[in-house]
Amino acid sequence: MHIDIDEIAxxxxxxxxxRPVSLNIPSGALVALLGPSGSGKTxxxxxxxxxxxxxxxxxxxxxxxxxGMTVQERRAGFVxxxxxxxRHMTVFDNIAYGLRARPxxxxxxxAEITRRxxxxxxxxxxxxxxxxxxxxxxxxxxxxxxxxxxLAIEPRMLLLDEPFGALDAKVRKELRQGLRxxxxxxxxxxxxxxxxxDEAMELADLVVVMSMxxxxxxxxxxxxxxxxxxxFVRDFISx
Amino acid sequence: xxxxxxxRPAFRAATDEAPLLRIALIGIAVAxxxxxxxxxxxxxxxxxLKQGWSAAIQSLGNRDARSAIQLTLxxxxxxxxxxxxxxxxxxxxxxxxxxxxxxxxxxLIDLPFSVSPVxxxxxxxxxxxxxxxxxxxLVAHGWPIVFAIPGIxxxxxxxxxxxxxxxxxxxxxxxxxxxxxxSLTLGASGWRTFWSVTLxxxxxxxxxGTLLCTARAMGxxxxxxxxxxxxxxxTATMPITIEMLxxxxxxxxxxxxxxxxxxxxxxxxxxxxxxxxxxxxQLAATRRH
Numbered sequence: 001m002h003i004d005i006d007e008i009a010x011x012x013x014x015x016x017x018x019r020p021v022s023l024n025i026p027s028g029a030l031v032a033l034l035g036p037s038g039s040g041k042t043x044x045x046x047x048x049x050x051x052x053x054x055x056x057x058x059x060x061x062x063x064x065x066x067x068g069m070t071v072q073e074r075r076a077g078f079v080x081x082x083x084x085x086x087r088h089m090t091v092f093d094n095i096a097y098g099l100r101a102r103p104x105x106x107x108x109x110x111a112e113i114t115r116r117x118x119x120x121x122x123x124x125x126x127x128x129x130x131x132x133x134x135x136x137x138x139x140x141x142x143x144x145x146x147x148x149x150x151l152a153i154e155p156r157m158l159l160l161d162e163p164f165g166a167l168d169a170k171v172r173k174e175l176r177q178g179l180r181x182x183x184x185x186x187x188x189x190x191x192x193x194x195x196x197x198d199e200a201m202e203l204a205d206l207v208v209v210m211s212m213x214x215x216x217x218x219x220x221x222x223x224x225x226x227x228x229x230x231x232f233v234r235d236f237i238s239x
Numbered sequence: 240x241x242x243x244x245x246x247r248p249a250f251r252a253a254t255d256e257a258p259l260l261r262i263a264l265i266g267i268a269v270a271x272x273x274x275x276x277x278x279x280x281x282x283x284x285x286x287x288l289k290q291g292w293s294a295a296i297q298s299l300g301n302r303d304a305r306s307a308i309q310l311t312l313x314x315x316x317x318x319x320x321x322x323x324x325x326x327x328x329x330x331x332x333x334x335x336x337x338x339x340x341x342x343x344x345x346x347l348i349d350l351p352f353s354v355s356p357v358x359x360x361x362x363x364x365x366x367x368x369x370x371x372x373x374x375x376x377l378v379a380h381g382w383p384i385v386f387a388i389p390g391i392x393x394x395x396x397x398x399x400x401x402x403x404x405x406x407x408x409x410x411x412x413x414x415x416x417x418x419x420x421x422s423l424t425l426g427a428s429g430w431r432t433f434w435s436v437t438l439x440x441x442x443x444x445x446x447x448g449t450l451l452c453t454a455r456a457m458g459x460x461x462x463x464x465x466x467x468x469x470x471x472x473x474t475a476t477m478p479i480t481i482e483m484l485x486x487x488x489x490x491x492x493x494x495x496x497x498x499x500x501x502x503x504x505x506x507x508x509x510x511x512x513x514x515x516x517x518x519x520x521q522l523a524a525t526r527r528h
Contacts, residue, residue, distance in 0.1 A: 051420055071423045078424040084417035088439045097435075098425035153425055 008057035032200035035210035077150030326403025360465025386468035406448030
């Protein structure tokens with residue numbers, strides 16, 4: 001699914017989180033929203049997911065206006081910064097949650113849910129943890145469970161808020177590859193937010209550099225490195 | 240000053256206290272509990288059973304006593320669910336939304352703790368009494384509030400309002416909104432999110448708040464004394480009946496009723512302990528990651 005962001009702006013009271021920004025995300029792309037904290041990248045991601053609504057502007061999914069769509073209608077697989085796993089549920093129940101929450105007519109039968117959860121646990125290479133609670137998992141395992149939970153709803157896109165932020169350097173490297181593999185396998189349009197330029201450059205097809213609620217540059221990693229468009233981009237990527 | 244000359248004490252952990260200090264602290268705590276908690280409890284039961292079990296039970300069996308017990312249970316059965324619902328709603332509103340005047344609203348929730356229950360009772364009398372506009376209209380239509388059960392319910396709800404909300408607010412602030420948001424992105428409705436994510440996460444705080452609320456609702460005296468009119472057999476709750484019996488020098492009857500009220504409170508505490516023991520593993524699992 002391709003996503004078009006058309007002159008989206010967002011203010012919270014007196015503070016401006018996003019000045020009007022526009023961005024076209026081609027279908028199946030892996031896009032990084034890169035910028036320091038307060039640059040508006042998380043706000044933009046949350047607007048895509050339907051967790052915030054823009055003050056003005058439009059969001060289009062496959063060319064159709066999706067600005068007023070509810071968070072449930074959007075079917076965006078969202079991975080939260082601290083993963084937001086349901087702490088009172090086992091890993092199995094966490095992953096099955098989205099399938100069980102469907103209206104009765106669209107809900108898969110029990111055996112089908114079990115089959116899909118098992119398949120997702122294989123995909124994230126953690127086949128044996130179905131019965132554990134989130135507190136009993138390592139940070140890297142939690143991140144992968146959160147990813148599986150988001151994938152379980154057969155999302156139309158994948159949105160990740162600082163997916164590697166809470167992990168140590170070694171795990172981070174491994175999971176980057178993991179995300180790349182899952183993206184390539186599912187072919188989902190994927191947008192992730194990061195403040196780490198290495199992560200953005202290494203992982204993304206398209207990097208969107210943001211600062212102070214503005215998009216500074218959109219380009220392939222190598223282009224941004226070789227031809228920074230503004231002073232800010234030059235400073236930020238050389239830091 | 241050279242500290243090399245000082246004799247070195249035996250090594251002990253930084254958080255350990257000297258043995259003498261430890262004994263003293265434990266002693267003070269035990270003595271305090273004994274004098275302030277256990278002794279009064281023991282006296283209540285001893286006084287109630289002074290003339291034997293049969294006298295105590297007989298005193299609880301007469302019509303007025305039974306009416307008082309039923310009334311207290313009825314009031315509690317109305318006030319506690321109402322406050323649980325109000326408490327969840329208030330805590331939800333305060334923790335999941337950002338708005339102006341939030342701090343003021345939190346202070347307002349605490350108001351029943353700081354206002355004397357007698358004052359609260361008087362407010363209800365002034366507002367709903369037969370001489371007020373609202374009260375006059377209600378009485379004329381056969382719905383008296385003051386000196387009747389609705390007044391007692393109102394007074395009890397007012398006095399016990401903060402218990403549930405106060406327990407829930409810190410827990411819900413600490414948990415944030417991320418899990419609810421995750422549930423919504425997974426396609427769940429707001430209603431389903433509340434039942435399957437929010438409520439399980441707050442259930443222990445809710446249970447604790449509800450039990451405290453129950454104990455207080457059964458024992459409330461001041462506000463109820465003002466609004467109830469203390470009509471024996473009609474609007475006299477257990478605490479009011481205890482006071483009336485005591486003032487009439489019927490000490491066995493007074494203390495029997497007091498012992499029963501105490502026993503009800505102890506049962507709520509026992510319930511809480513049992514639930515905590517039974518669900519210890521879930522309790523551990525639901526702590527913050």
